[in-house]
Each structure stands twice: as structure tokens, then as C-alpha cells.
Amino acid sequence: GENVEQHPSTLSVQEGDSAVIKCTYSDSASNYFPWYKQELGKGPQLIIDIRSNVGEKKDQRIAVTLNKTAKHFSLHITETQPEDSAVYFCAASIKPAGGGNKLTFGTGTQLKVEL
């Protein structure tokens, strides 16, 4: 089955700096790669996703890049703010959920944005 690795496990940045989180996956059939933000005691919230036919996607301060050949994808957050502090998870699936396909999560990154 799919295996998703995520690094780093913790990341501390100064407010205004950029944060980068990297993930690798094992199943070359995976073609949907979402990123989630999880605040304490809450369910994961989708912040951005990318499909295999795209190499990069950006939404304001958040961007994701995908390298299918190397089987890795990364989350980039620019101009970080204290409210960005949370746990971030990458994930991968063969295709979106409609077909009942499983979503495999990475191990998570605790991001702390310091004033």
C-alpha cells in the first residue's frame, strides 16, 4: 500500500518568514495530493491540493509543488503569521474520494510561528 513520509516533524519560524514542509510517497499510481491544517481538538481542514497533471499550484500565501518523477511534493507558506501555527499533514491517494479510495496521511509537522 501507499506510504507517505513527511519532514520535518517540527518547524519553528519567525513571523514573516517562509515555511517549507516536504513529503514523499511510494505508490506511483497516486495522483491526488492534499494538504491539511489541523488545530488542536479539531478535524483536518483542507488548505490546498494538487493533482498529478499539475506541477505547481498557488493560493495566496500557500503553494504546493509536485515532482512525480521523484515522488515528492512540498508545501510552501510565505509571510507566515501566528495563526498559521498548527499541525500540517500531507496526504496521497490514487484518486479523489469518490471511488472510495483511501487517503494515506503523512506523519505531520507541528509548525510554530513565533513573534
Place this chain on the structure above:
Amino acid sequence: GAVVSQHPSRVICKSGTSVKIECRSLDFQATTMFWYRQFPKQSLMLMATSNEGSKATYEQGVEKDKFLINHASLTLSTLTVTSAHPEDSSFYICSPTKRDAGGYTFGSGTRLTVV
């Protein structure tokens, strides 16, 4: 769209008792339901998948007789933790999805504490 309601948000029960967690898709029909378990400072681990009209499929290591999943309705699924023990204390998250879903939707989670 894709509004999910999960209840209760927190529950404390005595060891040996059973607890039921409800997950409702309020504005869509969930043809597939995923249930996850998340231990403190760990990632979301898939417990089981329930597709429309089929019995739930459990992941390896998850006891189907202990974690009962009912998906009789396309808008309601329940997870019952039977004969709960302290080691079952965890954060349980549902993820109902619809047939043509482009992504995954998550509930807000249930914090179960078994004392």
C-alpha cells in the same frame, strides 16, 4: 456544500461500556464513509471504509467486533466502540464522501476518554 456534523465532540466513559459516535453529512449523500483514529501527536490512521450497500472493510489490526460501523443511511454513519478500554482512548474522525467527490471531507472529531 459538504457540511459534516460529528457528535459528540467529547465523551468520557467507564471501562467496559460502549460508546456510539455519530457522523452526519448534512447537505450531501455520503456513498463512502471513512473512519479514522488519531492518538496524541500522531497522524490519522484509517480504521475502516464503508461503501454504499456494502459492509465495512476494516484495516489490518482493527477489530471489527470491537469497532462496529453502521452506514445504513447515506447521510448517517455511526461508530460504536464496544467494551471500551483505556487503550481505546483516542480522537476519532469520520470522513463522509460522495460519489463524484473531488476530495475528502472530515468531521470535527470526537475525543474519547475511557476511565
